[in-house]
Structures are given as structure tokens and as C-alpha cells.
Amino acid sequence: MTSLQIRGSHRVVTIVDDHPITGTGIAAQLRQQGFDVAAVVTAVEMLDATGDMVVCDLRLPGRSGPDAVAFLAQRGCRVLATSGVAGQEEILDVVAAGACGFVCKTAPISAFIRAIRDVTNYSYFVSAGLAHLILADAELRPLRAGDFDDLERATLRQFERGDDADEVAANLGLADDAFTGVLSSIWDRAVARRARFRPSPRERQLMSLVAGGCTHKEAAAQMSIAVMTVSGYLKSVKEKYLATHPHVPGSVSPLTAARRWAEETGTRPIGSKRPGAGIWS
Amino acid sequence: MVGVLAFGALTATWTTLALLSGGLQVEPMLVSLGLWYTLTLFIASESQDMAQLAGAAVRSHDKLAERLREVDLARERELAFREIHARLLPIVDAVAAGATMSGPWTALAAREAARARRLIGDGRGGLGPGFADLLSDVRDTFAEAGMAVSAVFRILADPPAEIGEAVAYAVREALTNVLKHADPRGEVHLFAESTGEQLEVVVRDRGPGFEPGAVVPGCGFARTYGAVRRLGGTVDVRSAPGAGTKVRILWPAAGWELAS
Numbered sequence: 001m002t003s004l005q006i007r008g009s010h011r012v013v014t015i016v017d018d019h020p021i022t023g024t025g026i027a028a029q030l031r032q033q034g035f036d037v038a039a040v041v042t043a044v045e046m047l048d049a050t051g052d053m054v055v056c057d058l059r060l061p062g063r064s065g066p067d068a069v070a071f072l073a074q075r076g077c078r079v080l081a082t083s084g085v086a087g088q089e090e091i092l093d094v095v096a097a098g099a100c101g102f103v104c105k106t107a108p109i110s111a112f113i114r115a116i117r118d119v120t121n122y123s124y125f126v127s128a129g130l131a132h133l134i135l136a137d138a139e140l141r142p143l144r145a146g147d148f149d150d151l152e153r154a155t156l157r158q159f160e161r162g163d164d165a166d167e168v169a170a171n172l173g174l175a176d177d178a179f180t181g182v183l184s185s186i187w188d189r190a191v192a193r194r195a196r197f198r199p200s201p202r203e204r205q206l207m208s209l210v211a212g213g214c215t216h217k218e219a220a221a222q223m224s225i226a227v228m229t230v231s232g233y234l235k236s237v238k239e240k241y242l243a244t245h246p247h248v249p250g251s252v253s254p255l256t257a258a259r260r261w262a263e264e265t266g267t268r269p270i271g272s273k274r275p276g277a278g279i280w281s
Numbered sequence: 282m283v284g285v286l287a288f289g290a291l292t293a294t295w296t297t298l299a300l301l302s303g304g305l306q307v308e309p310m311l312v313s314l315g316l317w318y319t320l321t322l323f324i325a326s327e328s329q330d331m332a333q334l335a336g337a338a339v340r341s342h343d344k345l346a347e348r349l350r351e352v353d354l355a356r357e358r359e360l361a362f363r364e365i366h367a368r369l370l371p372i373v374d375a376v377a378a379g380a381t382m383s384g385p386w387t388a389l390a391a392r393e394a395a396r397a398r399r400l401i402g403d404g405r406g407g408l409g410p411g412f413a414d415l416l417s418d419v420r421d422t423f424a425e426a427g428m429a430v431s432a433v434f435r436i437l438a439d440p441p442a443e444i445g446e447a448v449a450y451a452v453r454e455a456l457t458n459v460l461k462h463a464d465p466r467g468e469v470h471l472f473a474e475s476t477g478e479q480l481e482v483v484v485r486d487r488g489p490g491f492e493p494g495a496v497v498p499g500c501g502f503a504r505t506y507g508a509v510r511r512l513g514g515t516v517d518v519r520s521a522p523g524a525g526t527k528v529r530i531l532w533p534a535a536g537w538e539l540a541s
Contacts, residue, residue, distance in 0.1 A: 108429045108468055110487065128470050132433040160433050162470030162485030162527075248387075 013116060014047060014077075015040045016068070017057040022105070026055065029109040035116070044071045053116060057105075058083040058094060058266070065090055065266055066097035073098025080115050080125065088133050090266040095134075095187070096194040101125025118165045121176065124183040131159035134190045140244045141193040152186050197240040204267065206233045210255060211262035234258055288323060291316040364400055368393045392417075412439040412480075415449040416473050423456045423469075430456070430469040438477030444532055447508040448482055451516060454505040455484040455528040463488020463526070482530040490520040510534075 013035050017023035023040040030037050041047055043060060054077045058065030065086060072079045081094045084105035091102050100119045103111055104127075115125040126134075135156050138148055148156075151172070158168040169179040199207060202223070209219040216234075220227045234254035241257040242248060248257070261267075295312040302309070372390050380386065392414060410418075413436040420432050439445060452471065459469050463486045472483040506516040514532035 104431070106429070107431070108466055111429075111468055127431070128433050128472065129431055132435075161472045161483045162431075 012036045012038050012052055014038045014052045014054045015056075016042070016044055016047065016054060016060070016072075018042045018060050019057075022057070026109070026112065030112065030116075033109070033113055035113075044068050047072070047075075047077070053078045053080070053119065055080045055082055055103075055112065055116075056099075058086050058090065066093045069094050069099045070097040078119055078123075080112075080119060082112075086266060087264045088136075089261075089264040091130065092133055092137055092190070092194060093265060095130070096191045102127065102130050104129070114164060122165050122169075122180045122183055124180075124187060126156070126159045126165065126183065126186075128160050128162050131156040134186065135160070137190065137193060140246070141196040143189060143193050143196075146189070147193075148186070148189060152182060152189070155182050156186065197243045199237055199240060199261075203233050203237050206230065207237060207258045207262040208267045210234075210258050211267060216255075237261065285323070287319045288316070291319060360400070364397060369397060412436050412445040412449075412473075412475055415445055416452060416471070416482075419449055419453050419456065420471055422453075423460065426460065426465075428456070428460065428465060428469055429467065430471055432471040433473075435474045438475065440475050440477060440480050440532065444480070444509075444512050444514065447512055448480065448514070448530055448532065450505050451509050451528075451530055452482060452484060454502075459484070459486045459488060459526070462491070480530075480532050484528040485525065487525040490522050490524045490526055492522055493518070493520055 011034070013030060015023045015027055015037065017026070017040070020040065020042060023042070027037040027040050038052060039047070044056070044063065047054065054072050056068055056072060056079050058068065058081055060068050063071070065081065065083065069079050069081055079099045081091070081099040081102045082105050083090075083102075086094070086102075094102065101115050101124055103115045103125070111127070115127070118125040135153070155168055155172065158171055163171065165179070169176065172179070172182075174182065205223060206219055209222055214222065216227050216230045220230045223230070231254070234257075238252065238254040238257040241261050242250060242252070252260075291312060295309055295316055298306075298309045298312060372386070372393060375386065396410070396414070413434055416432075416434060420430055423430050440448070452473075456469065456471075459465075459467075463469075468487045470483070470485045472481075472485070474481045502518075506518075509516050509530060509532065512532070513534060514530060515534040517529045517531070518526065519529070520526040
């Protein structure tokens with residue numbers, strides 16, 4: 001298990017991190033393990049190669065995490081997202097945006113190596129934590145039809161217990177291709193359910209405004225809508241928030257719900273860098 | 282002592298006089314009067330001594346109780362300090378600094394509020410620390426020691442307190458073994474699931490592992506894991522050289538597939 005065999009040819013890795021020290025730190029450790037780190041860049045736009053394996057930080061200036069991941073995925077990259085601060089909602093949104101897996105930034109380098117290996121061998125990397133998030137999200141946002149079957153649930157439950165992809169595949173008696181098929185189906189459903197209880201573009205814009213400290217009136221002025229409409233949007237945001245957060249009391253104010261959700265999803269307040277940048281944009 | 286001697290002498294005189302004169306006379310009557318008088322005096326002085334002794338005893342007991350109260354108070358203060366400084370203040374500080382109370386923060390705040398309630402004897406905090414709290418404490422201890430321990434908990438209901446504590450100690454034992462025998466900077470995963478009637482806990486490390494037959498089980502294996510077994514659970518330790526170690530705790534022992 002410590003011998004991390006890579007069956008494919010994906011030993012070329014690119015790292016995107018706006019903190020050069022973090023990026024080069026990971027790069028040095030990967031090189032030590034025999035990986036070919038093609039480049040360490042500080043923004044997704046600086047990447048010229050396509051089809052590479054990219055380890056991408058989720059806190060890049062001017063782009064939300066899912067935004068950055070979607071940018072890379074559209075260019076054919078296999079994206080491993082990494083962050084030390086991303087919340088559960090943001091991680092799931094990053095998966096929905098096209099990431100093949102998520103590695104916590106504080107994890108030892110062996111976790112990054114296993115992640116790269118699993119993405120190479122099985123197209124996806126499922127950490128114990130991500131398996132747990134995906135299962136929990138399935139409870140909150142059940143699909144109306146064709147949700148996880150027993151095999152997919154059993155797969156995720158084994159990942160939750162800390163087994164790695166090779167072990168889970170062996171436990172379930174699945175060949176590589178069949179196992180990749182199971183993971184791919186898990187991914188499709190995990191992505192599909194993110195559309196449920198999702199704030200509309202205008203609601204997202206409002207969330208980022210109030211998270212930045214705008215009052216109803218200021219937000220209304222910014223969005224060129226009536227204050228009454230702002231209240232309506234906030235009420236709708238609160239309903240969706242409560243539907244996906246069963247432990248939050250119904251007495252939470254619409255403004256608090258919108259702010260908290262903005263925080264959880266990494267929807268950053270509007271700043272000078274990129275007005276209106278939301279995670280779903 | 283004087284009382285006893287006087288009592289003896291008077292008794293003797295009274296008996297002699299009564300024997301010498303055949304009938305009731307004035308002298309024996311007087312002597313008996315004196316006899317009863319001294320006897321009363323004697324009893325009075327003795328009870329006074331006893332009262333003094335008892336008083337001294339009560340005073341020293343009070344002193345001891347006071348000392349104990351002081352020790353208790355100091356301990357209570359220390360506990361309160363620790364509770365406030367290490368658990369409540371960071372949350373209050375974060376709020377003061379303008380942090381938005383999102384998922385993890387709200388969960389932490391709720392947990393610490395329950396803890397604080399228990400500490401001040403408010404029943405709403407529940408009876409004892411919950412299973413998730415016990416495990417989180419164990420995890421935090423090792424994380425603070427620098428171990429990269431990830432955790433997944435699904436605690437729908439707490440197991441009986443006795444089981445919960447025994448299992449938490451078993452987890453501590455398993456993580457201590459990781460610290461001792463595996464790479465302390467390596468990956469370790471802690472999984473816990475409890476429905477109240479059933480629980481499963483897995484400690485999985487990716488260290489060097491060991492040959493099960495070649496290792497003599499230590500004290501922890503016999504006693505800490507033994508406690509779980511005595512309470513009706515099982516502890517399954519699997520390892521192979523180069524394959525890391527997996528400790529799986531199940532309770533109750535019956536009704537599980539031990540295959541995976």
C-alpha cells in the first residue's frame with residue numbers, strides 16, 4: 001500500500017496556487033516521489049498545456065473555487081482540488097464544477113500522491129471525508145429518480161472507513177474498469193443533486209452583496225431592484241437554506257441565512273477584484 | 282481522680298456506720314447525703330471534660346472540612362478557567378472579530394454550550410459527555426501532537442456511557458500505537474458510526490504495519506481492548522507488513538459481517 005503504483009502515464013502534474021511558497025513546496029515533494037511537475041503557476045489562465053493533471057487551490061484571486069475548477073475542466077484538465085479552508089458546501093460545488101477529487105491542504109504528501117494515483121487509475125479520487133460529504137448530501141438533496149444504488153452506497157461507505165480505491169475495489173470484487181464505472185456513476189449523481197435547492201443567479205448575486213455587508217437598501221440599489229424584491233429573494237434563499245440545513249432553526253433571519261450560506265459556499269463579498277464573483281457563476 | 286477517691290472513702294464510712302449502728306441514725310444519713318453530692322460533682326466534672334474533648338474534635342473537623350472546601354474551590358476555579366479560556370473564549374473572540382457563524386463554527390458553539398451547561402449543573406447539557414465529544418477529544422489530543430488524523434463521525438445516538446468510554450479508550454490506545462510504531466506524520470483515519478444500539482469504529486493507518494503472528498500483544502491489547510470485549514464488543518486488528526494497520530471495533534459483537 002505504501003508502494004504507490006501508477007499504471008497510467010500520468011506522472012506529469014501542474015500546480016496552481018496563488019501562494020508560490022505553498023505551490024513550490026508541494027512541487028518539491030512530488031518531484032522527490034518521482035513525479036514530473038511541469039509548472040507551478042499562480043492563476044489558471046497561466047496554464048498553457050491541456051489534458052494535464054492539475055492540483056488546483058480553491059482560493060485564487062478573482063475566481064471562486066468552482067469557477068477556477070470549471071475553467072480547467074473545460075480545457076480537458078483532470079483537476080484535483082485542494083484547500084485548507086473550503087467548507088463542505090464548497091467542496092461539493094467544486095466536484096459539481098468538474099473536479100475529480102479533493103485533498104485537504106493540511107494532509108501529508110502521501111495523500112496527494114494517492115490522489116494522483118487514484119485519478120490516474122480510476123479517473124476519480126474519493127477521500128474518506130469526500131465519501132462522507134457525498135453520502136450526507138444524498139440525504140439532504142435526494143434525487144427524484146435514479147439515486148445511488150446499493151453498490152454505490154456500499155462503495156462510499158467503505159471509503160468512509162478509510163480504505164483506499166484498490167482496497168475498496170478488491171473488497172467489492174470489482175475489476176478496474178467496473179470500479180471506474182461505479183465511481184463515474186457516483187459522480188454523475190453527486191453532480192446532479194447539486195442543482196436541487198440551488199439559489200438562482202440573482203439570489204447568488206444578492207447573497208454575495210449581503211455577505212459583503214450591504215443593507216437591503218444598498219443591495220436593492222446595486223441590483224437596480226425594489227427593496228421589496230430584495231426581501232423576496234432573501235426569503236427564497238432562506239427556504240432553500242433551511243431545506244439543506246435541517247439542524248438550523250426555522251427562526252433564523254433571512255439575512256443571516258443568506259450570509260451564512262455565502263460563507264459556507266465560499267461566495268465572497270464583492271470586492272475590488274471581481275464584482276459579482278459568485279461560486280456558481 | 283479526686284472524685285473517685287472521695288467517693289470510695291465516703292462509701293466505706295457509710296457502710297461501716299450502717300453496720301455498727303443497727304438502725305437508721307443521723308450520721309449515716311448525713312454521710313449518704315455527702316456521698317450523693319460528691320457523686321454528682323464527679324459526674325458533672327467528667328462530662329465537662331468530655332464536652333471539651335468533643336468541642337476540640339468538632340473544631341479540627343471543621344478545619345479539615347474548610348481545607349477540603351478550599352481545595353475543591355481551587356479545582357473548580359481551575360476547571361472553570363480552562364473551560365472558559367480554552368473552549369468558550371475562542372468562540373466569543375471569533376464572534377467579536379466579526380466571524381460569520383457558519384457550519385463548523387455553529388456546531389462547535391453548540392457543543393461547547395452543552396459542555397458549559399453540564400459544568401454548571403444545568404441538566405439541558407445532557408448527562409455526560411456525548412460519544413462524539415469523547416471521540417473528538419481523543420482526536421484533538423493526537424492532532425495537537427502533530428498527527429494528520431482525519432475523521433468521519435456519524436453519531437445518530439450515543440451508545441451506553443460505559444461502552445462509549447471503553448471504546449474511546451480503545452481508540453486512544455490504537456492511536457497511541459500508531460504514534461509509537463507507525464510514521465507519526467503519516468495519514469491516519471478515524472471512522473465512527475453509532476445508532477445507539479450498534480456502533481462501529483475504525484482506526485486505519487498507512488504505516489509500516491506488522492506481521493500479526495510475530496507480535497506479542499501488549500498490555501493495551503489485553504486490557505484496553507479487553508474492556509471492550511468484556512462489555513460485549515469485539516476488537517479486530519488486521520495488519521500486514523507494508524500494508525498499514527486497521528483496528529475495527531464493533532459493539533455488540535453479534536450481527537456483524539467481519540469479512541471486510
